[in-house]
Amino acid sequence: MTTDTKSSDQTIFQLGGDLPVRRVGYGTMRLADGPGDPTGPEARIWTAPANRSAAVKLLRTAVEAGVTLFDTADAYALGAGEELLAEALHPYGEGVAVATKVGVVRPSPTEWVPLGHPAYLRQQAELSLRRLRTERIDLLYLHRLDENVPVAEQVGALKRLQEEGKVRHIGLSEVTVEQLTEAEATAPIAAVQNLYNLATRDHEPVVDHTAGRGIAFVPFFPVAMGGHAGPDGPVARVAREVGATPSQTALAWLLHRAPHILPIPGTSSAAHLVENLGALDVTLTEEQFARLGAASGS
Numbered sequence: 001m002t003t004d005t006k007s008s009d010q011t012i013f014q015l016g017g018d019l020p021v022r023r024v025g026y027g028t029m030r031l032a033d034g035p036g037d038p039t040g041p042e043a044r045i046w047t048a049p050a051n052r053s054a055a056v057k058l059l060r061t062a063v064e065a066g067v068t069l070f071d072t073a074d075a076y077a078l079g080a081g082e083e084l085l086a087e088a089l090h091p092y093g094e095g096v097a098v099a100t101k102v103g104v105v106r107p108s109p110t111e112w113v114p115l116g117h118p119a120y121l122r123q124q125a126e127l128s129l130r131r132l133r134t135e136r137i138d139l140l141y142l143h144r145l146d147e148n149v150p151v152a153e154q155v156g157a158l159k160r161l162q163e164e165g166k167v168r169h170i171g172l173s174e175v176t177v178e179q180l181t182e183a184e185a186t187a188p189i190a191a192v193q194n195l196y197n198l199a200t201r202d203h204e205p206v207v208d209h210t211a212g213r214g215i216a217f218v219p220f221f222p223v224a225m226g227g228h229a230g231p232d233g234p235v236a237r238v239a240r241e242v243g244a245t246p247s248q249t250a251l252a253w254l255l256h257r258a259p260h261i262l263p264i265p266g267t268s269s270a271a272h273l274v275e276n277l278g279a280l281d282v283t284l285t286e287e288q289f290a291r292l293g294a295a296s297g298s
Helices: 050-063 074-087 116-133 151-161 177-184 204-213 235-242 246-256 270-281 286-296
Strands: 011-013 019-020 069-071 097-100 135-144 167-173 190-194 217-221
Touching: 011 286, 050 270, 069 074, 074 097, 074 116, 097 116, 097 167, 116 135, 135 151, 135 190, 151 167, 151 177, 167 177, 177 204, 190 204, 204 217, 235 246, 235 286, 246 270, 246 286
Parallel strands: 069 097, 097 135, 135 167, 167 190, 190 217
Antiparallel strands: 011 019
């Protein structure tokens, strides 16, 4: 597993300035729930995987394939997602970085409710530390900002954990430039995780803002490509030109967009996992990059 920190290696990003990770990570949300449950934005992520041994094997395969950044959350299956990650990967090898999230409560399978009370955030972080079996979380996100609690208090709770040595870096999820700027007044932000892909580009201003500040931009649902991804669509045409799959081409577009972008595609298939990592070896010309962006809209 590579931990090369050379600035010339465009497949590596220094998260928070000191934590080298490969620029295609792995989002573990898809490992929750069983066959037949909703997927994508409608996924409930309520129960542990139906085939636990297969999920553990897939996570270990991800490490063997070169994944260094794993993304989970305390809200995924009520903590079972973090427990699964620890079961598969603890003790974490050199170069493996784990990101998790706090700040959302799950009163039912269909509810995701932001809760940013500082005491709650600190408690959830303590529970995450136990479930992940670690003394320090590499990257702890606020899963969502709670509009009922001042941003400074929410970020301040994570900053306190950082000062105590329990959190290495702080991140935010689904935020605007204005919210990010407000949060930065309280603590350094190492990463922002927002919905972003070829078809959904509402967060272009956040991509540009984070690029200028050395903050990782981590797109979730990075391969949701829309109708233009059909067999005769622009993604497929460019994929044929570069000798890649459409999924690899969509990820390559993100990687080309800016060097601080770290997509975290999720999959329950080992073959798709390896395919996604292959995007790191796909090179787009400026013309191909522009053609994909223009065809997809903004």
